[in-house]
Amino acid sequence: MGGGAGMTLSRGTVVIDIEACKGCDLCVDACPPDVLVMTKEHVNSKGYRYPMLLPGCTGCRACAQICPDFVFQVYKYETPQEVA
Amino acid sequence: MTRRLLEGSEAVAEAMVAAGCRFFAGYPMTPFTEVLEHMARLLPEHGGTCINAESELEAVGMAWGAAATGTRAATGSTGQGLSLMQESLSELVSAHIPMVVLNMARAQGDYFQATRGGGHGDYRMPVLAPKDAAEAVSLMATAFELADQWRTPVLVFGDYYLAHTAQSVDVPEAGTPPAAPEWALDGSTGGSGRAKLLSPLGDHKRRDDVGYDLQEHYRGVARSVQEMTEGIEPRYEEFHSEDADVVVMAWGTPGRYVRAAVKELRDTGVPVGFLRPITLYPFPDAAVQRAAKHAKLVAVYENNQGQMIDDVRLALEGRAPVRFIGGLSLDHSGFGIAPDLEVATMRARIEEVVGTC
Amino acid sequence: MLIEREGLQVVETGRPPDAPARLVDDFTPELIDVGTHGLCPGCGEPIAVRAVVEAIAELGLTQKAIGVFGIGCYTAFSNNLDIEVLQALHGRAPSLATGVKRARPDTFVVTIQGDGDMVNEGLQEVMHTAARGEAVTCVMLNNGVFGETGGHLTATTVLGQRTKNTLEGRNARDHGYPILLADVIATLEGASYVARCSVHDAGNVARTKRHLTRAFEVQQAGGFSFVEILTMCPTGWFIDTLDAPDYLSGNLAAVHAPGVVKDRRG
DSSP states (O other): OBOSTTOEEEEEEEEEOGGGOOOOOHHHHHOTTOOEEEOSSOOOTTSOOOEEEOSOOOOOOHHHHHOTTOOEEEEEEEEEEEEO | OOEEEEEHHHHHHHHHHHTTOOEEEEOOOTTTHHHHHHHHHHHHHTTOEEEEOSSHHHHHHHHHHHHHTTOOEEEEEOHHHHHHHHHHHHHHHHHTOOEEEEEEESTTTTHHHHHTTSSSSSOOOOEEOOSSHHHHHHHHHHHHHHHHHHTSEEEEEEEHHHHHOEEEEEOOOOOOOOOOOTTOOOSTTTTSSOOOEEBTTBSSOOTTSSSOOHHHHHHHHHHHHHHHHHHSOOOEEEESTTSOSEEEEOOSTHHHHHHHHHHHHHHTTOOEEEEEESEEESOOHHHHHHHHTSOSEEEEOOSSSSSHHHHHHHHHTTSSOEEEOOOOOOOTTOSOOOTTOSHHHHHHHHHHHHHTO | OEEEETTEEEEOOSSOOSSOEEEEEOSSOTTBOSOOOOOOTTOSHHHHHHHHHHHHHHTTOTTTEEEEEOSSHHHHHGGGBOSEEEEOOTTOHHHHHHHHHHHOTTSEEEEEEEHIIIIIITHHHHHHHHHTTOSOEEEEEEOSSBTTTTSBOOTTOOTTOOBTTBTTOOOHHHHOOOOOHHHHHHTSTTEEEEEEEEOSSHHHHHHHHHHHHHHHHHHHTTOEEEEEEEOOOHHHHTSOGGGHHHHIIIIIHHHSOOEEEEETTO
């Protein structure tokens, strides 16, 4: 989803409960626009890596549906946002 | 109430329905089978359900489910079937779920199974041992009340004689079963933030921890069992038990014959007495101790290799010698029909023991 | 709104968005309390149980539902659910469910059992309950392994699958063949609706929810329904969490084939 030069359009976004995550990676695999990426160095207080969100989320909820630990809260923007 | 001549199985079934039982599940096995037949006939007439379960395991499971909804539920079998149910009986105690369980036993070899907690773990349950159908009828309401009061399975210990002897009995009219207690499940607390739990592993949901705390739960169960033991007044029948040289003890059906033999001897001046526990758990320790205070000997008759006699010895703590005058007494059927059960035989054994004092 | 993290420009995800937006999925459905659970990373069971309670809520059955749980990893997870829970012994949930439903036909009764619980210990119970056509729904969480005890062979373990007691992989000569329970249940006249599905990706999670919804409607109409849900168990399968979805679809689902096995509603 292209926006202006250097910009990506996001139709949705998520709130990530970092502390609930167990680092299983299923959300990364499940995300159709491929906008989730696991941390490499940062871990939560239990020692698990957790996901970060890149621009381009569509609010499709796949991450929330597949997550065994209820890490995600999913929002759909009223108007797609250009994320800078 | 009208006196009717009823076979024991039918009397027991009617008494259960009269006591408010509205769910029964069982698997046919001699000499329990007829109770199942009568419950299958009676329960639908009173708006209840009787299921011919596909195994004893499923029978106790179905009764467990029904009891969880606050319905007065019961199951039963004979000794072997009770063996299959033991895991569930033990866990019903931990889950604090009431139920009445019948053992229509073959002879008296299931005393240990009944009173020692035949299943795994540290638990006890109340055990009532009626001597005949009439006493079973009179105790049935108590069985269900004890189950509800202490939230525990209660065992009613009958036998082939009780099940298959016709006796004149007074069965109370069927009343309305009590309302479901507040711990019972019906789905309605779903979504409230405090939806109920009934589990042998814990009493309450622990949402922010990882699962159940078994240690805490089992300590609580042990406390409940202790409170129950102390809270139930032991029942017994006694006849000159406190002024006898020899006190003869028996339980269940043989108790009737032993009492008759003791009465005959007493009438001829022989200083014997009789004591019959009706609650096998809690065992009437105090009554046994009182009986032995002036006795030279306590004799125990039972149709097994000696089981209740252990509880007698434990109660007496060595205060008086204890002698076993029972034993296996079976016919070729193996169903516990005891050729020894006649007053003359009992009397001879008692006289022999009196002669040694 | 973008911040720099580990060399990437990432979206801030610590709080709800400032721009006008609609919440489309909350952290947990209303019937799962926010709280931690001790199930392994990548476990499919919470995903499956979430689908069950969401279907219950969507059909308006929240205040009639009683979940009868077997013994397995999911047992502890029942603590996190805000529906009434009746805990059964290993294998015994169907007989308890029968007792509940016969005593209180106005309730909605669903069993949640693992494959070890239902197909090993409790095979007789689920089959008789189906044969009797009891108006309950039995749900199997099938990961082909006894997870809670550490990863052992069950009656649904597929040939070639490595478990702690089949370290070289299950083979037919020594360990026999898996039981495809949904297919067996479907042969029973008393079973009205039998389906198999999985939770290894979002599309299949949605399909699982649809099968559960249909199964629950069958119970409402008085029939017995059965839903087998294939779940990931990377711990029990000795693989990485990320490899579990493919392992499920390539191995477990290849034998326990997803789909509607029986639907008697015409």
